Amino acid sequence: xxxxxxxxxxxxxxxxxxxxxxxxxxxxxxxxxxxxxxxxxxxxxxxxxxxxxxxxxxxxxxxxxxxxxxxxxxxxxxxxxxxxxxxxxxxxxxxxxxxxxxxxxxxxxxxxxxxxxxxxxxxxxxxxxxxxxxxxxxxxxxxxxxxxxxxxxxxxxxxxxxxxxxxxxxxxxxxxxxxxxxxxxxxxxxxxxxxxxxxxxxxxxxxxxxxxxxxxxxxxxxxxxxxxxxxxxxxxxxxxxxxxxxxxxxxxxxxxxxxxxxxxxxxxxxxxxxxxxxxxxxxxxxxxxxxxxxxxxxxxxxxxxxxxxxxxxxxxxxxxxxxxxxxxxxxxxxxxxxxxxxxxxxxxxxxxxxxxxxxxxxxxxxxxxxxxxxxxxxxxxxxxxxxxxxxxxxxxxxxxxxxxx
Ligand SMILES: [Zn+2]
Numbered sequence: 001x002x003x004x005x006x007x008x009x010x011x012x013x014x015x016x017x018x019x020x021x022x023x024x025x026x027x028x029x030x031x032x033x034x035x036x037x038x039x040x041x042x043x044x045x046x047x048x049x050x051x052x053x054x055x056x057x058x059x060x061x062x063x064x065x066x067x068x069x070x071x072x073x074x075x076x077x078x079x080x081x082x083x084x085x086x087x088x089x090x091x092x093x094x095x096x097x098x099x100x101x102x103x104x105x106x107x108x109x110x111x112x113x114x115x116x117x118x119x120x121x122x123x124x125x126x127x128x129x130x131x132x133x134x135x136x137x138x139x140x141x142x143x144x145x146x147x148x149x150x151x152x153x154x155x156x157x158x159x160x161x162x163x164x165x166x167x168x169x170x171x172x173x174x175x176x177x178x179x180x181x182x183x184x185x186x187x188x189x190x191x192x193x194x195x196x197x198x199x200x201x202x203x204x205x206x207x208x209x210x211x212x213x214x215x216x217x218x219x220x221x222x223x224x225x226x227x228x229x230x231x232x233x234x235x236x237x238x239x240x241x242x243x244x245x246x247x248x249x250x251x252x253x254x255x256x257x258x259x260x261x262x263x264x265x266x267x268x269x270x271x272x273x274x275x276x277x278x279x280x281x282x283x284x285x286x287x288x289x290x291x292x293x294x295x296x297x298x299x300x301x302x303x304x305x306x307x308x309x310x311x312x313x314x315x316x317x318x319x320x321x322x323x324x325x326x327x328x329x330x331x332x333x334x335x336x337x338x339x340x341x342x343x344x345x346x347x348x349x350x351x352x353x354x355x356x357x358x359x360x361x362x363x364x365x366x367x368x369x370x371x372x373x374x375x376x377x378x379x380x381x382x383x384x385x386x387x388x389x390x391x392x393x394x395x396x397x398x399x400x401x402x403x404x405x
Contacts, residue, residue: 019048019134021389022114024127026107029116034093035162036067041089041123045130045156049074052134053142054154059174061159061166069159069166073175076137077144077151082180083403084153085129085396086168086187086361088160091118092378099380113383120384125188125371126156128389132396145404152400155185160357168357169320172364184331185367186399187358188392190374191350196388197343197395200335201369203252203325203351204359205284208291208316212237212302215311218275230277231265233310238263238279240305241298246285252325253286253351258298286351287323321355324362331366338398339370342391370395 024044031041046056054074062068094104094117102108102115109115114124133152137143144150155175159167175182191201214234219227238260246256260281267274285294295316306312326332328349339347347370361367372392376382 019131021124021128021131021393022109022386024048024130025114025119025124025384025389026109028089028123028127029107029114029118030105031089032105033090033118033158035090035159036069036166038070038089038158042070042072042156042158045072045074045089045126045154048130048134049154052076052137059171061170061174063165066163066165069157071158071167071171072154072156073171073180075151075153075180077149079149079151080181081149081183081403082151082153083400084155084182084185084365085126085133086155086185086357086367087122087126087129087189088157088167088357089118089123089126090158090161091121091123092161093117095380101381104382109386112386114386114389115381115383117382119376119382120190120372120374121377121382122189122371124384124389125190125392128371128392129186129188129396130154131393132400135393136397136400140404150404153180153182155361157357164357169360172360176364182361182365184403185358185361185365186335186396187356187361187367187369188371189356189358189369190372190377191369192371192373194373194375195343195345196373196391197339197345197347199350200332200339200347201351201353201356201358202328202332202349203287203362204321204323204353204355205253205256205286205351206289206291206294206319206323207282207284207321207355208294208319209280209282210298210314210316212241212279212281213313213315214277216273216275216277219273221271221273224273227273229273231274233312234263234277234279237302237305237310237312241281241301244301246283246294246297247288250286250288252327252349253323256283256285256289256294258283285323287325289323291319291322321359324359324367325351326362326366326368332368334402335368335370335399338395338402341398342394
């Protein structure tokens with residue numbers, strides 16, 4: 001029997017259905033998008049964002065010798081300030097599928113965890129940003145700001161985990177050619193180390209590899225005076241280049257480091273003095289250097305160590321992993337405040353770890369990385385606590401509230 005005056009309609013505490021972070025994560029995880037496959041992952045986002053009023057572009061990039069890659073760019077609003085949420089829907093292979101307690105592409109939820117490849121790296125992070133933006137728009141009349149200012153976009157690639165050739169680097173260029181201007185970027189990579197809220201990544205070291213070549217003169221070991229052995233020489237040069245620090249760190253970074261990773265003379269004979277020797281090395285460098293100044297510094301040290309006797313040179317490998325840092329300021333402050341409000345933790349502003357697409361984005365606008373907890377990424381049984389998906393969504397929501405306030 002209906003009451004005359006029924007109970008008040010139940011208040012919806014948070015959005016449910018297809019557009020909350022958990023169901024979006026599940027939908028994405030169920031697409032086996034191991035690089036370079038898309039497997040429908042971008043289509044999941046396209047549908048949701050179109051329904052929310054975004055202008056959505058699907059852009060495919062190709063290059064001889066590489067797989068074609070799908071990418072997605074979606075924007076709502078056409079004014080500044082413009083905040084973009086970046087990420088990748090591709091994932092690394094699952095490894096031995098039988099070793100997973102829940103299928104790697106099942107998106108199964110068990111005991112408070114969502115399982116699956118990409119759950120933390122980084123379909124979960126993308127899902128939280130989409131859910132947060134949708135909720136924010138719903139509460140603000142469908143627009144970034146009531147006065148018509150402001151833009152929100154998504155910059156999503158399917159090419160991050162492998163060669164990263166047909167992904168973010170080209171998508172950014174494509175967007176720039178369309179006249180897109182980004183003011184700030186949040187990249188939802190799993191930045192946290194132990195617990196949600198412990199770390200924002202505000203920069204990364206640069207990476208530069210090279211090979212040291214030393215020329216000698218081949219000869220018989222019994223007649224060393226008629227040969228020039230490059231083995232002792234390359235040893236001296238390795239010690240010289242390794243021993244002298246490149247710097248002592250900077251405000252945001254640890255000290256740069258040059259590390260030799262292999263030495264090779266290609267000599268199988270024990271009675272021959274080899275004619276050449278080479279050694280490979282990699283440098284992780286901080287913001288005391290640019291790629292150019294770093295190469296110059298190392299070459300100067302090599303010249304000094306060679307004196308006028310040793311003949312050596314360095315062959316540099318091409319590198320697009322330049323150092324970058326987003327200095328502490330209003331943007332990092334508002335992210336820290338949003339994280340603290342939700343998690344009760346004051347995150348460290350870190351520059352440690354390997355590279356990500358932030359190195360490309362940093363040429364266009366300040367970028368910070370904040371996402372889920374990285375502990376299980378790339379592992380068997382990759383999983384995220386459901387509670388973290390909810391909290392990360394609230395953090396992104398807090399970022400949006402503060403950004404457009
Ligand atoms: Zn990732």
